[in-house]
Amino acid sequence: MGVLSHPTHHRVIKPITHSKRPNIVSLDEDLDIFEANHGNASKILDKHHTLTLKDSLFTHNQQKGSPQLLPEDKPMYLHFVCLWITQRISSKDECFLYSKQESLTSSQRLFLMDSMLCSYYKQIFMYEDISEGDYKSEHYNCVIDVLSKFWPYRFDLINLWNAPSEKITILDESGNFKQVTVAEILNQINFEVYKNIHGPVFKEALRIRVRRAANHFKSAEKYLFELRNDHGRLVVIRVDLCLPAEHKNIDVPELKAYFHCFTQKMRRSRLLKLNGYIWKLECGYAKSFHYHLIIFLCGRKHSHDIKLAQMIGEMWDKTVGGKNCYFNCHSTKHLKHYKDIVVGRLEQNDHNKYDRLLNVVIRYFCKKDQFIMHKSIVNKKTFDTGRTRFTRRNLGRPANI
Known part of the structure; x- marks a missing residue:
């Protein structure tokens, strides 16, 4: 395996490409535009729903004193470390870890460009097993595909990690043994990960997530428009549904059977006049599988949204055989954090509230899928x-008369 000699400059200039995919707009950019007009309402949703249910949507924050919620599951934590590596390389645009600099005491000395990034690599090499476990992510593939090439030398790398000028004997691609320094190996690793990040496979995987989220938002926007025209006044109910501790390990078909039974109960209930709903299934490391749910009830039949949300949550509890397996987003303690409230009664001519419902709550539902x-x-x-x-x-086969 060939190891790169360090170039005269540690940065690689990215090629300028003029061709861009049409109609692919980042939802994060849309949210930034919306926040400029409506304040920080959209950020509140992430704070209260995502962190309450502990979704796998956390990014590494290096600011001191900022709390971090990290998974105890080792394979999942490995996916997080791979995410941090790709984010770090992309933000810093560094393709090498070590550079050579002139010194007064010696001719040259090695200088570590990014100690945080180097520590991430060391965390992975400390793992005995780097299998992906029950999870998948393109960030994991991007990093582990490179590190697996150097896995036979992990013990030598760990022992000499703080001695970058020390040499290790490796087998190159031509089948010959050669001695290279630890710094050269780490530079080679980081450079290959850098190439993977800017390669077509990784970029296309990210585009797929953006396209999927855009398609979800487009279908939800159309659905809300039709509900508004069909029913006029609506009552918007927002709940999050999770599983009891003893059912956290159930498989997806069984979970969907529970959810189907729950939606059937809502349709057939004499106490509810159900007009529609939007749901999103996610998997978090603390709450396992859970649903984010928006329910639309008839505004002419219902008005007390807090009690309605509680009743719907208790209906879910009975379905899954648990207790308090839901989060009521209509509580007074929760709503006081919002600048603009979008749940509750929604009049047909309240364009501002519809706009906030669509571009804050529903756009949160349609956010890009979790990286893991x-x-x-x-x-x-x-x-x-x-x-x-x-x-x-228009469902079903046409009748022959």
Whole structure:
């Protein structure tokens, strides 16, 4: 395996490409534009829903004193470290870890460019098992594909980690043994990860997430528009549904059977006039699988949204055989954090509230999929809406008369 000699300059200039994919807009950029008009309302949602259910959506924050919620599951933590490596390399745009600098005491000495990034690599080499476990992420593939090439030398690297000028004997691609320094090996690792990050496979995986989120938002926007025209006044209910501790390890088909039974109960309940709903299935390391749910009830039949949300949550408890397996987003303690409240009664002509509902709450639902996904929900439907009157009328085979 060939090891790079250090170049005269540690940066690599990215090629300028003029071709861009049409109609691919980052949802994060849209949120930034919306926040400029409506304040920080969208950030509150991430704080209260994502962190309450402990989704796997955390990024590494290096500011001192900022709390971090990290998974105890080792394979999942490994995915997080790979994410931090790719984020660090992308933000710093550094393709090498060590550079050579002139010194007064000696001709040259090695200088570590990014100690934090170097510590991430060391964390992975300290692992005895680097299998992906029950999870998948393109960040893991991007990093581990490179590190696996140097895995036979992990003990030598760990022992000499703080001595970058020491040499290790490795087998190169031509089958010959050669001695290279620890710094050269780490530079080679970081450079290959850098190339993977800027390669077509990794970039396309990120584009797929953006396209999927954009398609979800487009279908939800159309669904909300049809609900608004069909029913006029609505009552918006927002709840998060999780599983009891004894059911955390159930498989996805069984979970979806529970959810199907729950939605059937809502449709058939005499106490609820259900007009529609939007749901998103996610997997977090603390709450396991859980649903984010928006429910639309008839505004002419209902008005007390707090009690309605509690009733719906208790309906879910009975379905899964648990207690307090839901989060009521209508409580007074929760709503006091919001600048603009979008739950509760929604009049047909309240354009501002519809705009906030669509661009804050529903856009949160349609956010880019978690960077780490449980293998059981890969290529499975994790987002859907109910069916409007027009859609239901056109379901099924046409009758032959």
